[in-house]
Amino acid sequence: MTETLNYALLGTLFCGAPVALMVLAWCLRRRQPRLAGAGFAAGALTIWLAATPAVASLWIGQIEQLVPALPAGADLSAAQGIVVLSAGRALNTPEYGAPQPDRVSFARMRYAAQLARRSGLPVVPTGGGRTELGAPVGELVGRSFRQDFGIEVAAVEGAARDTRENALLTRALQPQWTTVVVVTSAFHMPRSVRAFEAAGFRVIAAPTDYRAEPVSGLFAWVPNHRALLTTQLAFQETLARVLKLV
Numbered sequence: 001m002t003e004t005l006n007y008a009l010l011g012t013l014f015c016g017a018p019v020a021l022m023v024l025a026w027c028l029r030r031r032q033p034r035l036a037g038a039g040f041a042a043g044a045l046t047i048w049l050a051a052t053p054a055v056a057s058l059w060i061g062q063i064e065q066l067v068p069a070l071p072a073g074a075d076l077s078a079a080q081g082i083v084v085l086s087a088g089r090a091l092n093t094p095e096y097g098a099p100q101p102d103r104v105s106f107a108r109m110r111y112a113a114q115l116a117r118r119s120g121l122p123v124v125p126t127g128g129g130r131t132e133l134g135a136p137v138g139e140l141v142g143r144s145f146r147q148d149f150g151i152e153v154a155a156v157e158g159a160a161r162d163t164r165e166n167a168l169l170t171r172a173l174q175p176q177w178t179t180v181v182v183v184t185s186a187f188h189m190p191r192s193v194r195a196f197e198a199a200g201f202r203v204i205a206a207p208t209d210y211r212a213e214p215v216s217g218l219f220a221w222v223p224n225h226r227a228l229l230t231t232q233l234a235f236q237e238t239l240a241r242v243l244k245l246v
Contacts, residue, residue, distance in 0.1 A: 014235045018043040018050075051223030054215045056230035061212030063237050064186035067193060070206045076119040079204055080177040081154060084112040085166050085184040085192060086127030086137040099134055101141050104185060104209060109141060111208035112183040113149040121181065122154030124174060126166045163191055167199035178202060185209035187237050 025039030049055050087104035101109065109125075116123050125141035136158030145151045157173050160166040170180070179202040184192045186207035196203045211230050 014050075014232050018046040021046075047228075048223055050231040051225070051228040052221050053213065053224070053227045054220040056227035056234065057212040057215050057220075059234035059238075060187055060230050063190065063234060064207070064210055064212055067186070067189040067205045067207055069186075070115075070204070074204075076115065076121060076181055076204060078202075079119075079121055079179045079181045081122045081124055081174060082112050082116055082119075082181040082183060082206075083166075083170050083196070084108055084123060084125045084141060085163070085182070085188070086125055086129075086141045087185070089129060089133060089137055089140060091133065099140060101137065101144050105137065105141055106144070107209040108183050108185065109145060109149065111206065113145065113151055115181060115183070115206060116151055119181075123151060124155050124157060124170060125153060126157035126160050126170050128159045128161055128165075163188070163195045164198075166192070167195040167201070170196075171199045171201065179204065181206050183208060185211075187211060187233055191237070191241060 022040050022043035025036040025043065028036040028039070085108065086101065087108070088102040089099045090102045091099050093100045100106075105127075112123060115121070123145060125138045125145065127137040127141065129137040136156075138156045138158040138160070142153040142156040145153050155173055157166070157169050160169050171177075178200075180196065181204045182189070182192055182196055182201075183206045186209060189205055189207040193203050193205055211233065
């Protein structure tokens with residue numbers, strides 16, 4: 001199975017395990033009422049904690065700190081190019097009349113554009129995505145670089161299905177590059193560094209799109225859907241690194 005499928009299965013596990021526990025507890029409520037009560041409470045508590053900003057920011061923040069942020073004004077002269085890992089497509093974009101890079105891709109692009117203007121390094125977006133949805137995400141990102149940031153990309157890698165292929169296919173596309181600036185979301189950077197180093201690159205990590213937020217007071221423990229999605233990302237990234245899905 002590809003990294004992408006395994007990663008999706010981890011998301012299913014995150015969503016399904018507490019719910020399955022609660023369903024099992026409900027089924028056992030007559031035969032084992034105490035056990036059922038404990039199981040139902042454990043499932044509900046897990047969902048509640050996962051949806052709190054305190055838990056979400058603490059967990060994702062630990063992952064984001066594994067690779068430090070690139071200092072402002074950092075010397076990038078050792079690199080031959082900037083590789084931008086795309087995320088996904090935004091399909092519901094009637095105002096543009098065509099699919100666009102999604103919000104996560106755009107956050108990565110914005111930082112990559114800033115680094116490109118400062119350093120003069122060429123930019124290569126990488127990412128394929130589901131072919132039945134249209135043009136590869138890498139092509140959408142390359143087009144947006146030109147239209148939205150006025151930056152001509154050096155090349156586009158549009159076949160990669162996961163982080164490992166992002167690295168390997170970029171290596172095949174630019175075999176002369178030895179050191180690259182890798183731009184991706186901070187939570188995704190630890191696995192990205194490992195993948196690009198395994199492909200033979202020296203990596204200057206440029207994480208962006210940080211998800212951890214300052215939390216304090218009672219509202220840090222009030223559940224919301226945004227925190228739940230952040231916790232899911234943290235869960236998936238943690239297990240993906242442990243299982244070495246790259």
